Amino acid sequence: MLTNLQIADIFEEMADILEFQGENPFRVRAYRNGSRAIRDLGESIAAIAVSDPARLVEFDDIGKTIAEKTVTLVETGELPQLIKLRKEVPATVLAMMRIQGLGPKKAAVIFKELGVATLEELKTACEEGKIQALKGFGKKTEQMILDGIPLAAEAETRILWHDADQTAQALREHLETCPSIEKLELAGSYRRRKETIGDLDVLVVSSDVKQVMDRLGEFPGVATVLARGETKMSIRLDTKLQIDLRVVPARSFGAALQYFTGSKEHNVELRGRAKQQGLKINEYGVFRVEDGEETYLGGQTEKEVYDLLELPVFPPELRENRREYEWAAQGKLPELVELDDIRGDLHMHTTETDGSATLEEMVAAARERGLKYIAITDHSQRVSMARGLDPVRLRAQWKQIDALRETLPKSFTLLKGIECDILEKGGMDLPDDVLAEADWVLASIHYGQKQSRQQITERLLEAIENPHVTCIAHPTGRLLNQRPPYEVDLDAVLLAAQKHHTLLELNANPRRLDLNDTYCAAAKAHGIPIVVNTDAHAVEHFDFMRCGVLQARRGGLTKADVANTHTWLQMKKMMKK
DNA sequence: GCCGTTTTCGGCCCGACTGTTTTCAGTCG
Numbered sequence: 001m002l003t004n005l006q007i008a009d010i011f012e013e014m015a016d017i018l019e020f021q022g023e024n025p026f027r028v029r030a031y032r033n034g035s036r037a038i039r040d041l042g043e044s045i046a047a048i049a050v051s052d053p054a055r056l057v058e059f060d061d062i063g064k065t066i067a068e069k070t071v072t073l074v075e076t077g078e079l080p081q082l083i084k085l086r087k088e089v090p091a092t093v094l095a096m097m098r099i100q101g102l103g104p105k106k107a108a109v110i111f112k113e114l115g116v117a118t119l120e121e122l123k124t125a126c127e128e129g130k131i132q133a134l135k136g137f138g139k140k141t142e143q144m145i146l147d148g149i150p151l152a153a154e155a156e157t158r159i160l161w162h163d164a165d166q167t168a169q170a171l172r173e174h175l176e177t178c179p180s181i182e183k184l185e186l187a188g189s190y191r192r193r194k195e196t197i198g199d200l201d202v203l204v205v206s207s208d209v210k211q212v213m214d215r216l217g218e219f220p221g222v223a224t225v226l227a228r229g230e231t232k233m234s235i236r237l238d239t240k241l242q243i244d245l246r247v248v249p250a251r252s253f254g255a256a257l258q259y260f261t262g263s264k265e266h267n268v269e270l271r272g273r274a275k276q277q278g279l280k281i282n283e284y285g286v287f288r289v290e291d292g293e294e295t296y297l298g299g300q301t302e303k304e305v306y307d308l309l310e311l312p313v314f315p316p317e318l319r320e321n322r323r324e325y326e327w328a329a330q331g332k333l334p335e336l337v338e339l340d341d342i343r344g345d346l347h348m349h350t351t352e353t354d355g356s357a358t359l360e361e362m363v364a365a366a367r368e369r370g371l372k373y374i375a376i377t378d379h380s381q382r383v384s385m386a387r388g389l390d391p392v393r394l395r396a397q398w399k400q401i402d403a404l405r406e407t408l409p410k411s412f413t414l415l416k417g418i419e420c421d422i423l424e425k426g427g428m429d430l431p432d433d434v435l436a437e438a439d440w441v442l443a444s445i446h447y448g449q450k451q452s453r454q455q456i457t458e459r460l461l462e463a464i465e466n467p468h469v470t471c472i473a474h475p476t477g478r479l480l481n482q483r484p485p486y487e488v489d490l491d492a493v494l495l496a497a498q499k500h501h502t503l504l505e506l507n508a509n510p511r512r513l514d515l516n517d518t519y520c521a522a523a524k525a526h527g528i529p530i531v532v533n534t535d536a537h538a539v540e541h542f543d544f545m546r547c548g549v550l551q552a553r554r555g556g557l558t559k560a561d562v563a564n565t566h567t568w569l570q571m572k573k574m575m576k577k
Numbered sequence: 578g579c580c581g582t583t584t585t586c587g588g589c590c591c592g593a594c595t596g597t598t599t600t601c602a603g604t605c606g
Contacts, residue, residue, distance in 0.1 A: 026589055030578035063579050101595085103604050138597055188606090201606085229594050234605095244606075246593090259591090264606075271590040276583080282591055
């Protein structure tokens, strides 16, 4: 069965090829929108295509054509039209469009006029001066292409939000020394707290544009200045991260902040609504349009912009044009969970396995950070590389915990836990009688991640049904930029977790953030509480909680939806008996 | 290709910057 991701990628590829071929841009966009709708769906589109294909067109951005193609894809595993398109435009040609400044039109000219079909051939063509000879091209374009090839050749890796955050903080401090800056804000996917970031968008109100741009040019690690105009400047850092600066008038700051925070899809929807009301929104403000005359209505703050559209100020994390407009219309915009709401952390390691801090150090660090309860969850024996615990060592650790508990105030709860592996052949890595003694049992898959969808799903279902397993840790196993999620029937996992009152983890490690935002939303829809855990292997890792909470917010989770915002006593009532 | 309290046809967000141009197309966000 094809996953949503696989199907979404196929429609994305269709869009890429059609765009390259100069198709109607709205048709291209329709494919992209359809792809996105499928990618963001919290349930299996393939399953729907099999059981109830008529339901497909009920989803936004999926019409008759994409629904039919989805059914064909699920039934036959292929799409005749795509096979034909792939012959016309090989994937290596599409790779050329990853070069900054080279879009479908120019790429098509290069392919048609010179027969250049790979990045390697493109490099040669540039070096031989063949590109600048093409009509509409010149010396500078050729150089830009040549410069852009190495970056495009790298597999597309976006920077982790957590890493971008370091740069963002440094950039803010660097620019804030500029005396002419009155306001400064970081927008874009960084502000929306996406798990990975393509570039940083900086927005500034300043009386001296030149001073701000000069200052940006002095930011440590600047590799190249990509563009510099009257109000806009782009640079690229040695780390490959691109930074876009916009300088706007004060009365436009809110409009610009709204505009550059995006997402693009959220803004397209907003602009469409404005238009229906005879308004126009751009980065300079909200305007009334009458007889070709534009009157400025507002835009100093984001609130002014949304107020004029009679919409709430959406938290940036929700601005993805998923459900937020629908929620706003119903007056049911969720009050998103906040870092301060978190009371406990139920996934962490010590020096007993692969952690770098002792039990005592972890407890002290947790208390310093104001946590009210934690569970020590070292690895089980199967994880030999981390010196996982067998029953004897585990019980010895629990004895230590008993002793340590004597020294702790009543207001702090130290729980006996374990991160128990789900074995390759199925079943848990520790016997039931051992698990029964624990306060908290995480079950997780570390081995056999390449097994079939059916095998992995069965392993997870068995763990969920196990009466001693309280929570499934990092449920999809992905590592951002490194390893895709394992093949798993998440619909089945959600249904089983709902039925057996097994909780699901949102692992806050910035490389994991697993569950992702859409699955968090799906879990919420099933009434399954999410536990946000840091999986700390060192005391500093407790700070990952912030990343986990931001991801939970993107999933639309409220305080009530996150289990470890409750007291440990309250939480126990959410767990299986 | 998708969609509908203007519409089942005719729209589909909007502007900055660059390079190659003699007035604008392409690209990007």
